[in-house]
Amino acid sequence: MAARKPVFNQQVLYDTTPLPDSIPAVKEVGATSAPLLSASFFIGARCRPYNDDYMQCKTENPGKGEFECLKEGRRVTRCAASVIDDINKSCLEQFRTHWQCLDNNNHQLWQCRKAEWKLSQCVFDNLKLEKTIPDAPKDQIPVHLRTKQIYAHYPILRDRGQPSLGKSIDPPSAQAQAPAS
Amino acid sequence: MPQDMPPVGGYGPVQYKRNLPASGFRPGTWLIAMGVVMTYGFYKLGVGIKEQNELAREKMWSRIHLIPLLQAEEDRDLVRRHLADQAREKELLGENFKVYNSDRYVRPTYAVTPGNTTK
Numbered sequence: 001m002a003a004r005k006p007v008f009n010q011q012v013l014y015d016t017t018p019l020p021d022s023i024p025a026v027k028e029v030g031a032t033s034a035p036l037l038s039a040s041f042f043i044g045a046r047c048r049p050y051n052d053d054y055m056q057c058k059t060e061n062p063g064k065g066e067f068e069c070l071k072e073g074r075r076v077t078r079c080a081a082s083v084i085d086d087i088n089k090s091c092l093e094q095f096r097t098h099w100q101c102l103d104n105n106n107h108q109l110w111q112c113r114k115a116e117w118k119l120s121q122c123v124f125d126n127l128k129l130e131k132t133i134p135d136a137p138k139d140q141i142p143v144h145l146r147t148k149q150i151y152a153h154y155p156i157l158r159d160r161g162q163p164s165l166g167k168s169i170d171p172p173s174a175q176a177q178a179p180a181s
Numbered sequence: 182m183p184q185d186m187p188p189v190g191g192y193g194p195v196q197y198k199r200n201l202p203a204s205g206f207r208p209g210t211w212l213i214a215m216g217v218v219m220t221y222g223f224y225k226l227g228v229g230i231k232e233q234n235e236l237a238r239e240k241m242w243s244r245i246h247l248i249p250l251l252q253a254e255e256d257r258d259l260v261r262r263h264l265a266d267q268a269r270e271k272e273l274l275g276e277n278f279k280v281y282n283s284d285r286y287v288r289p290t291y292a293v294t295p296g297n298t299t300k
Contacts, residue, residue, distance in 0.1 A: 017268070043247065055248075067260060109240065
C-alpha cells in the first residue's frame with residue numbers, strides 16, 4: 001500500500017459557502033430515490049407546467065441555463081416539495097409502504113402494484129392527483145391498472161373478503177364517479 | 182439332364198420388409214401440433230414484449246417527471262459553487278480572469294481544495 005495519504009477525498013471537496021443573499025433560498029426536497037419514484041407521477045400531475053417552464057428555459061438558454069433558470073428551478077422545487085409534503089401529511093402510511101416496497105424490489109414498479117393502488121386511491125381522495133401515463137395506447141388497459149403483472153415475482157392476490165379483481169382495477173377517478181351515478 | 186426349373190406356381194414371397202408398426206402419430210399431426218405450440222409461444226412473446234414496452238414507458242415518464250426537480254437542485258449547487266469560486270478568485274487574485282472564450286457556463290474540471298482542513 002502506498003504510504004501517501006490520498007489527497008482527493010470527498011471531504012476536502014466540500015464547499016459550504018452558501019448562495020449569496022441576492023438569490024432567494026429554497027429548501028431542497030431531500031427525498032431519496034424510492035420516495036421520489038413513488039411520488040413521481042403525482043409530482044408530474046401537479047407540477048407539469050412548472051417542469052415544462054423550467055425545461056423550456058433551459059432549452060432557450062443553452063450554456064447559461066444554470067444562472068438564467070434559477071427562478072424556474074425554485075418553482076419546480078417548491079412545487080415538488082409541496083406534493084411530497086401533502087402526501088406525507090395525508091397518506092404517509094400508504095406512501096411509506098409503497099416506497100419501501102420499491103426499495104426492496106429493485107425499484108421495479110410492477111412488483112408493488114397493490115401498494116401503489118392504495119397510495120393512488122388515498123392521494124386521489126385527499127389531493128385529487130391521479131397517475132396517468134402520457135402517450136399510452138388508448139385501446140389497452142394502462143399498465144399500472146392491470147391486475148396481472150406478468151413480470152412480477154408473485155401474483156396479485158385479492159384481500160380477504162374482497163371480490164375477485166377481474167382484468168383491471170378502475171382508476172381512482174372512475175371509482176369516485178361510480179357511486180354518484 | 183433336365184434343367185432345374187422353378188416349382189410349379191413360382192416361389193413363395195420373400196419377406197424383406199421389416200414388419201414393425203409405425204409408432205406415434207402421423208407426421209401431419211406432429212406438424213400441426215408443432216405449429217400450435219409455436220403459435221402459442223409467439224403469441225405469449227408478443228404479449229410480453231407489449232407489456233415490457235408499457236412498463237418502459239411508465240419508467241421513462243416517472244423519470245421525465247423527476248428530471249426538472251433533480252436538475253434544478255444540481256443547477257443551484259453548481260451556481261453556488263461557481264459564485265463561491267469566483268469570490269475566492271477575486272479575493273486571492275484581485276480580478277476574475279475570463280478563462281474560456283465563450284459565455285457558456287463550463288462545469289469545473291478541477292476543484293480548489295484547502296491545504297489543511299480543520300475537521
